[in-house]
Each structure stands twice: as structure tokens, then as C-alpha cells.
Amino acid sequence: MKNLNILETVSLLHDIGKIGIPDKILHKSGPLNDEEYALIKLHPEKGEHMLKDISLLVTIIPSILYHHERFDGNGYPGNLRQYDIPFTSRIIAVADSIDAMTSDRSYRKAMNHGDAVKELKKGVNTQFDPVMVDVIVKIYESGELADLYSKLDV
Numbered sequence: 001m002k003n004l005n006i007l008e009t010v011s012l013l014h015d016i017g018k019i020g021i022p023d024k025i026l027h028k029s030g031p032l033n034d035e036e037y038a039l040i041k042l043h044p045e046k047g048e049h050m051l052k053d054i055s056l057l058v059t060i061i062p063s064i065l066y067h068h069e070r071f072d073g074n075g076y077p078g079n080l081r082q083y084d085i086p087f088t089s090r091i092i093a094v095a096d097s098i099d100a101m102t103s104d105r106s107y108r109k110a111m112n113h114g115d116a117v118k119e120l121k122k123g124v125n126t127q128f129d130p131v132m133v134d135v136i137v138k139i140y141e142s143g144e145l146a147d148l149y150s151k152l153d154v
Contacts, residue, residue, distance in 0.1 A: 008058070009057070012065075012111040016046075017042070017043035020043065021040060025039055029107050044064060044065045047075060062089070067096065069081075071124075071126060073123055074129075093128060094128050098120060
């Protein structure tokens with residue numbers, strides 16, 4: 001697979017493991033308790049398990065497995081840090097976070113775009129790779145994504 005195809009495939013499949021998480025947890029309107037959060041944190045490994053026997057996808061499984069790693073090593077499931085985290089996982093971590101922040105959830109309203117960008121910048125070198133944040137914020141603020149989405153039927 002070419003790099004952009006890999007990124008696209010990972011972006012589509014990174015949360016596939018959530019299929020194995022009960023809906024009552026995924027759609028809970030309040031905060032998760034420790035037990036519920038522990039179950040949510042299993043979704044990358046569930047995704048890995050679901051995809052492991054599909055030979056066409058074997059090269060992208062690490063990117064799916066490690067998309068919740070943090071740049072400072074405090075993520076899951078492997079506590080990987082910095083450049084031990086797959087490149088594509090570092091991109092997905094930032095893109096997924098900005099999507100989550102700017103989308104309504106069962107437990108909160110969407111954040112405006114400016115506040116979401118501020119939150120991304122706060123997470124540089126702790127939660128996120130600084131290079132990924134810089135590039136994605138530049139693209140996001142340029143309006144190029146909005147232009148792209150307006151051309152797509154999504």
C-alpha cells in the first residue's frame with residue numbers, strides 16, 4: 001500500500017475494536033467509571049485481534065494498535081513514546097482528537113474549532129507529536145480541509 005492509502009485505511013479502521021465494547025458504555029451520557037474506562041482502553045487490542053488474520057492489513061495493524069499512545073509514553077496499550085509510536089498512529093492521534101473535540105458527544109457539546117486547536121497545542125510533547133500538531137493545525141487553519149469536505153458528499 002502507498003503511504004496515503006495506508007493513512008486512509010488506518011483512519012477508517014482505527015476504532016474498529018469498539019465493535020467489541022458494549023453500546024451502553026460507548027453511548028453513556030456521563031463520565032465513565034474506572035471499569036468502563038478500562039474496557040474502552042481495550043478497543044485497540046480488540047481491533048488488532050479482529051484484523052490479524054487479514055494478510056492485506058497486517059502492515060497497518062501496529063498503527064491501529066498504537067493510535068492511543070502518547071508522545072510522553074503515558075498512553076496505551078504499550079506505553080510507547082515519541083518515535084517508537086508508528087508514524088501513522090501519531091497522525092491519527094491528532095486527527096482523531098480534533099474530530100472528537102469538534103463533534104457532539106453523548107456526554108458533552110462540541111468544542112469550537114479555535115478552542116480545539118488551543119487544546120491540541122496544549123498537548124504538544126505530552127499527548128501529541130509536535131510536528132504532527134504543527135502540520136495538522138496549519139492544514140486545519142488554512143481551510144483546505146473545509147474545501148475538501150465541501151467537494152465530497154459526506
